[in-house]
Amino acid sequence: IYELTASSVEENSAWHAAVLLIVDITERERAEQQRQEFTANVSHELKTPLTSIMGYAEIIAGGIAKPEDVAPFAGKIRTEAQRLLALIEDIIHLSRLDEGGETVAFEPVEMSALCDTVRDRLQSKAAGKGIALRIEGEPAAVSGQRRTLEQMIFNLTDNAINYNKPQGSVTLTTGTESGRPFVQVSDTGIGIAPADQQRVFERFYRVDKSHSKMTGGTGLGLSIVKHGAALHHAEVELKSALGEGTCITLRFSKE
Numbered sequence: 367i368y369e370l371t372a373s374s375v376e377e378n379s380a381w382h383a384a385v386l387l388i389v390d391i392t393e394r395e396r397a398e399q400q401r402q403e404f405t406a407n408v409s410h411e412l413k414t415p416l417t418s419i420m421g422y423a424e425i426i427a428g429g430i431a432k433p434e435d436v437a438p439f440a441g442k443i444r445t446e447a448q449r450l451l452a453l454i455e456d457i458i459h460l461s462r463l464d465e466g467g468e469t470v471a472f473e474p475v476e477m478s479a480l481c482d483t484v485r486d487r488l489q490s491k492a493a494g495k496g497i498a499l500r501i502e503g504e505p506a507a508v509s510g511q512r513r514t515l516e517q518m519i520f521n522l523t524d525n526a527i528n529y530n531k532p533q534g535s536v537t538l539t540t541g542t543e544s545g546r547p548f549v550q551v552s553d554t555g556i557g558i559a560p561a562d563q564q565r566v567f568e569r570f571y572r573v574d575k576s577h578s579k580m581t582g583g584t585g586l587g588l589s590i591v592k593h594g595a596a597l598h599h600a601e602v603e604l605k606s607a608l609g610e611g612t613c614i615t616l617r618f619s620k621e
């Protein structure tokens with residue numbers, strides 16, 4: 367395709383149009399394939415907790431559960447229902463972002479104050495796992511969608527807690543570098559291998575499926591971060607070392 371463009375565009379503009387058309391069709395086919403894969407994944411991810419809920423409910427409804435098993439089974443139904451709810455909420459967030467998210471106007475958002483809000487929401491979860499949650503740095507003003515930005519920092523911080531080690535720490539840092547506001551979430555956790563570092567931003571990609579299930583993860587957290595960053599013209603930088611920790615930085619454009 368590129369050879370054709372380079373050699374023939376000048377002499378024959380019909381070639382140019384043909385090349386553009388091929389590129390456009392390839393792009394559309396890729397988008398359609400991604401959409402089909404996403405639909406298949408969503409169906410699978412929704413069916414798994416529902417099948418489990420149905421199983422436990424049938425045992426209880428059929429009167430075959432031992433009396434002492436009824437409460438734990440009901441607990442399992444609640445856990446699976448919570449997973450389903452989290453999944454549906456994340457799917458809705460992602461589809462809103464896919465549509466451009468333009469329905470909500472941008473407003474001035476102070477990122478260190480937003481980090482305080484996220485810390486308040488996750489403080490007890492971190493403390494429960496013996497993980498110290500710290501906030502550092504300077505105020506950083508960004509123009510954006512408050513709700514989306516909060517969701518992005520929440521997802522990063524939640525992951526930093528989930529994939530940490532006992533007695534580990536999570537640090538949220540905000541500031542400005544060369545005039546560009548940034549937010550950084552770093553952890554002392556299990557780290558991500560180089561081969562997985564790009565893939566973790568794909569929908570439903572998890573390095574360790576069983577670990578992610580245990581933490582109640584939906585597999586969509588980092589996709590939401592990626593799409594949210596694109597909406598805000600922000601760059602996402604991931605640095606990670608296995609066994610040492612992960613540091614993800616969102617760099618926004620100059621105001």
Ligand code: ADP
Nearest residue numbers: 525529566572573578583584585586587588612
């Ligand atoms: P999940 O709901 O599974 O956490 P995410 O999209 O948020 O989904 O993350 C995708 C995968 O990336 C996770 O399942 C985990 O394997 C890996 N991951 C994300 N954040 C971290 C982190 N801070 N440290 C180590 N691994 C991480």
